[in-house]
Amino acid sequence: MSLDAEEQDDELLALASIYEESFTSVQDQEAGSMESQDFGKGGELAIYLDLPSDFSLLTKHIGENGELQEQRHVVEHLPPIYLHFTYPATYPSKHPPGFTISCKWLNRSQLTQLCQQLDRLWADNKGCVVMFTWAQFLKDESLNLLGFTGTLDLDNIKPIRQSAGAANNCGLVAANDGQGDTCGAISDGEKKCDSVSDSGSVGNGADDGASSLTLSRQNSQNYDCRTIQDIAPKTNMLRLLRDYDEEMRRKVFDTKNFECKVCFMDKLGANCLEFWPCRHVYCKDCMASYFAVQISEGNIKYLMCPENKCESEANPKQVQELVPEDMYQRWDEMLLNSTLSSLGDIQPCPRYHCQYPVTIEDGQGQCPSCKFVFCGICRFGWHGVDPCRLKHSESRRIMETYINGDESERGALEEQYGKKYLSMLRDEYLSMNYLDENSKQCPRCRAKIEKIDGCNKMTCQRCSIYFCWLCTCMLNKARPYEHYNDQKSPCFNRLFAGMAEDDSDDEMGVFLGD
Numbered sequence: 001m002s003l004d005a006e007e008q009d010d011e012l013l014a015l016a017s018i019y020e021e022s023f024t025s026v027q028d029q030e031a032g033s034m035e036s037q038d039f040g041k042g043g044e045l046a047i048y049l050d051l052p053s054d055f056s057l058l059t060k061h062i063g064e065n066g067e068l069q070e071q072r073h074v075v076e077h078l079p080p081i082y083l084h085f086t087y088p089a090t091y092p093s094k095h096p097p098g099f100t101i102s103c104k105w106l107n108r109s110q111l112t113q114l115c116q117q118l119d120r121l122w123a124d125n126k127g128c129v130v131m132f133t134w135a136q137f138l139k140d141e142s143l144n145l146l147g148f149t150g151t152l153d154l155d156n157i158k159p160i161r162q163s164a165g166a167a168n169n170c171g172l173v174a175a176n177d178g179q180g181d182t183c184g185a186i187s188d189g190e191k192k193c194d195s196v197s198d199s200g201s202v203g204n205g206a207d208d209g210a211s212s213l214t215l216s217r218q219n220s221q222n223y224d225c226r227t228i229q230d231i232a233p234k235t236n237m238l239r240l241l242r243d244y245d246e247e248m249r250r251k252v253f254d255t256k257n258f259e260c261k262v263c264f265m266d267k268l269g270a271n272c273l274e275f276w277p278c279r280h281v282y283c284k285d286c287m288a289s290y291f292a293v294q295i296s297e298g299n300i301k302y303l304m305c306p307e308n309k310c311e312s313e314a315n316p317k318q319v320q321e322l323v324p325e326d327m328y329q330r331w332d333e334m335l336l337n338s339t340l341s342s343l344g345d346i347q348p349c350p351r352y353h354c355q356y357p358v359t360i361e362d363g364q365g366q367c368p369s370c371k372f373v374f375c376g377i378c379r380f381g382w383h384g385v386d387p388c389r390l391k392h393s394e395s396r397r398i399m400e401t402y403i404n405g406d407e408s409e410r411g412a413l414e415e416q417y418g419k420k421y422l423s424m425l426r427d428e429y430l431s432m433n434y435l436d437e438n439s440k441q442c443p444r445c446r447a448k449i450e451k452i453d454g455c456n457k458m459t460c461q462r463c464s465i466y467f468c469w470l471c472t473c474m475l476n477k478a479r480p481y482e483h484y485n486d487q488k489s490p491c492f493n494r495l496f497a498g499m500a501e502d503d504s505d506d507e508m509g510v511f512l513g514d
Contacts, residue, residue, distance in 0.1 A: 008041050008087045011129045015043065018132070022046040026086070042086035042097070045131075047138040049078060052150050059154040059238050075241060077248035078152075079104045081114075081138050082230075085131065092129050096122040099134075102228035105241060107157050110146050111227035114138065117145060154237045157229075262286040262306065273322070275305040278312040287314075288322040295323065295331045350379045398422075399429040443472050455495050457481065470494060 015023045026042040056072045085099040254270040260283035267283040305312040320328045348355045349367040356369035360376035373382040439450045442460040456469040466475035484495040
């Protein structure tokens with residue numbers, strides 16, 4: 001084996017070791033299909049760039065007002081630059097690798113600048129293996145060379161079709177006789193290959209006996225024919241690059257470890273959920289429980305990030321992934337109904353089994369599905385000119401507003417619900433408040449009971465059990481006073497607590513109904 005062949009094999013092994021999955025060897029790919037010496041050695045390098053922080057994509061569009069508006073989107077990842085190369089038999093002693101460069105987000109003019117820099121690097125390192133030097137330049141210095149300081153202007157990316165066969169033939173050195181002859185025919189409109197002498201100056205193509213560097217053929221627009229812009233002419237670049245960035249973010253996220261802010265345990269990213277745009281991370285187990293509780297309690301409008309004062313929301317895909325299918329369907333329906341209700345003129349049908357969207361006209365809605373006619377305000381059956389009725393769940397809130405509100409608020413409620421109806425509800429509201437403050441429920445039948453006087457051993461008039469007024473526990477029917485004589489009881493020696501000394505020792509409670 002010649003010295004050049006040994007150096008080529010060593011370089012391929014080094015590239016495979018350094019770049020791992022980002023490198024594909026031609027020998028690996030073509031093994032078994034043909035002999036490597038007949039095909040030639042080479043490979044493909046995917047060069048992933050480290051972008052500066054807050055690197056953004058920029059595009060312009062015409063706004064509704066007819067003015068040109070800018071749209072920016074910050075990304076962390078861009079598709080790689082692909083460097084395809086083959087070795088001539090005389091690399092690295094005399095000739096450079098043949099190569100092409102392809103990329104989705106660089107135009108051919110920018111790719112041409114990269115090709116020219118790779119040629120200069122070979123001229124500076126002629127006689128030595130150069131692939132690692134090329135790869136490092138593309139990774140670390142290509143953005144600076146092209147003048148990208150933190151923004152990629154997508155409007156400058158205009159795909160240009162290449163001549164047929166140009167990408168396959170141009171700039172690649174044939175590995176047939178080891179002399180570095182260029183391969184392929186020159187397409188129409190392209191110039192013949194120039195060459196650079198050892199000193200790097202452009203020559204006329206004549207071989208003066210010294211090693212010469214074969215340069216790329218260029219077309220009439222001065223684009224290096226070793227460049228390939230790997231996108232279709234009408235590609236939506238913003239969508240393409242945003243989708244790629246999102247996919248790469250997910251892959252990187254899944255491989256990292258994060259501490260859940262709820263259970264404080266370290267979990268792999270694949271088992272975590274990240275809210276956006278706040279980027280707070282929680283494990284999926286904690287978020288599954290959190291979402292289930294919120295949906296069960298009817299807090300369906302926003303499933304917010306649990307972080308204090310954070311307003312980031314979970315997206316539907318995240319909710320669907322973590323909760324059971326029936327719960328997700330319930331959440332989705334409730335969210336839709338809530339959204340429709342907020343529109344004012346569109347509401348879901350009040351019938352639970354229907355829920356069909358209904359247009360409200362003049363305060364009245366008629367469901368086109370089940371034909372139910374209802375009031376668009378109180379959502380009960382249509383009542384014509386009669387005042388609206390309050391739902392039981394809303395009566396307390398309305399009554400608090402009616403009792404504590406100013407004159408204009410009370411007037412608005414009386415106009416909607418009627419003064420007589422509100423007065424009746426007010427009396428009921430005051431009575432319920434009194435019961436809540438002055439009565440207790442029987443521990444067996446849950447009847448409301450008010451204690452007017454007497455000792456703390458109570459008798460329920462509905463179910464006739466004995467119970468303690470202080471702790472509401474049921475008392476032994478045969479020995480009811482044992483509860484107050486037992487030193488371990490919380491009510492020990494408190495039979496007469498809270499009453500006058502001359503009150504009787506056993507009084508019936510006043511039964512107030514349910």
